[in-house]
Amino acid sequence: MRVAINLLTDDPEHPSGAHWFWTRVIPEMAQRLDPGEELHLLVSPRTASMHQGYGSSVHHLMFPWSNEHPRLRTLSEHAWAPLSLRPAGIDVFSTLIAPLVKPAPGLVAHFKTMHAFTAPRSIRPEVRLYRRLSYPRTARVADAIIINSESLRQEVERHLDVDPAKLRLIPEAVDHELFRPGDPEHARDRLRMRHGVTRPFVLFVSSLWPYKNCEGLLRAFAVAQGAITGRQLVIVGPGRDQDYVSSLRALAEELGISDDVVWVGGVPLEDTVDFYRAADVFVYPSFNETFGLPILEAMACACPVVTSDRSAMPETAGGAALLADPDDPRSIADAIVSACGEDGELARKLGPERAGQFTWGVTAEHTLAVYREVHAQRASL
Structure with missing residues (x-):
């Protein structure tokens, strides 16, 4: 199984919460990969250095732009992903928004917020419009959708016409090596x-x-x-x-x-x-x-x-x-x-x-299980 993870929303000058999420989850997933399983990370020349040292089963798929050029990044996600992922033998694509052409047999969407609907002022107008147009289509074509809370489940079901069976609840976690009591x-x-x-x-x-x-x-x-x-x-x-x-x-x-x-x-x-x-x-x-x-x-x-x-x-x-x-x-x-x-x-x-009930190891294990589930479903068709 080869899984491609879209990290192009990284901005090298202003790392987001999504960046910190993946820098915790990817190394934990890498430790749990079975023989023959690989992770392929979509990165740009500006962001490749932000994702290093994950192990021999984690590889880079180089794209021309990341979020330092949001419009070019978005264009490349839609145009470049179908051309690059299939030749790389990708089985499952993990992303926020699905490209116009599905670039791999399986697709897992990670919805972290519905702010385009619930907190529109926090998002630039063109981004808000893009997400409002893209989220419904992504929900339709995705094989599974990872959410991080029951509250988000309710928002997704309220704002999108989504099959509830696609939703997989996986809470986020705390880096307990960093965040712990001190003097x-x-x-x-x-x-x-x-x-x-x-x-x-x-x-x-x-x-x-x-x-x-x-x-x-x-x-x-x-x-x-x-x-x-x-x-x-x-x-x-x-x-x-x-x-x-x-x-x-x-x-x-x-x-x-x-x-x-x-x-x-x-x-x-x-x-x-x-x-x-x-x-x-x-x-x-x-x-x-x-x-x-x-x-x-x-x-x-x-x-x-x-x-x-x-x-x-x-x-x-x-x-x-x-x-x-x-x-x-x-x-x-x-x-x-x-x-x-x-x-x-x-x-x-x-x-x-x-x-202490929330660890990145558990988050990674459950995320990897969703990828395996989607891969198995597609392989059986």
């Missing part, structure tokens, strides 16, 4: 020197899209300040829309909390560990998530978590987080105050146990 004081010292975090703090980690609800967190922090005096609010994550980031900073000024907010910006994934270890509470008040991996990252570091009571977040938290209504800053504020008290101590104990 909070050491972490605070590092943050003080590197980022100017000088006091106990409430933490937010996410790209700054409107649906992530940083606005609601700012309002909640202003409400909670009287009960959690002396704390800062630390915002970690890149600003994808500078106008929106400017509006958040203006809101902090309006609320009178700007002196207590630290805007860190984007940091490497490895650096977020210090923030989780040092924070009094991690707050993730998003309006919509199909999994919510930062919830588990924080839990794995023994950081109390406050998150939303909707979409996939309660499912991912599994009873180890405090839940709040993301539409109600008072609800978020009350949860933050609780997490900074005795409830936070309980969450510190429950979180690592919950996060």
Whole structure:
């Protein structure tokens, strides 16, 4: 069995969550390949170096462009994939969006979000239109569709005409070598020197899209300040829309909390560990998530978590987080105050146990099983 995995959505300058997913899953799958099984990774000259050292059964299929040129990348996926995958003897193609011509006997789609439908403002208009047109066709031609939560299953079934029998639920996981409890004081010292975090703090980690609800967190922090005096609010994550980031900073000024907010910006994934270890509470008040991996990252570091009571977040938290209504800053504020008290101590104990249920080895094993299932089905026709 030869499986080709489409990694062309990698942007070498701005690695996405999908990139981090595959860099964890591919080496785990490589360790589990049977004799005669191979993985072939679709990469470009700019991204090939991002996927090295996976073992002798993992190979590169070179394409001219990746996501540093989104339109050319999209064109090459549709035009080049059918011409290159069949001569390479690919049995199963794993991708987000199916090319216009099916390039291999089996096709597995990985749907990670339905944001083109549920959070359209987070996606550029041309990308949103492309996905809205492509997802229904992909759902029709795919032999199996991997999803990461029951919440996403509901969204897929709501927005697409899809055969429910095609859906395979495989949760994502935590890198437990990276995200684990550590010395909070050491972490605070590092943050003080590197980022100017000088006091106990409430933490937010996410790209700054409107649906992530940083606005609601700012309002909640202003409400909670009287009960959690002396704390800062630390915002970690890149600003994808500078106008929106400017509006958040203006809101902090309006609320009178700007002196207590630290805007860190984007940091490497490895650096977020210090923030989780040092924070009094991690707050993730998003309006919509199909999994919510930062919830588990924080839990794995023994950081109390406050998150939303909707979409996939309660499912991912599994009873180890405090839940709040993301539409109600008072609800978020009350949860933050609780997490900074005795409830936070309980969450510190429950979180690592919950996060420990999610490993990349299990995710890889189940993903590989879907590829084998699709290959066997096609081989029997």
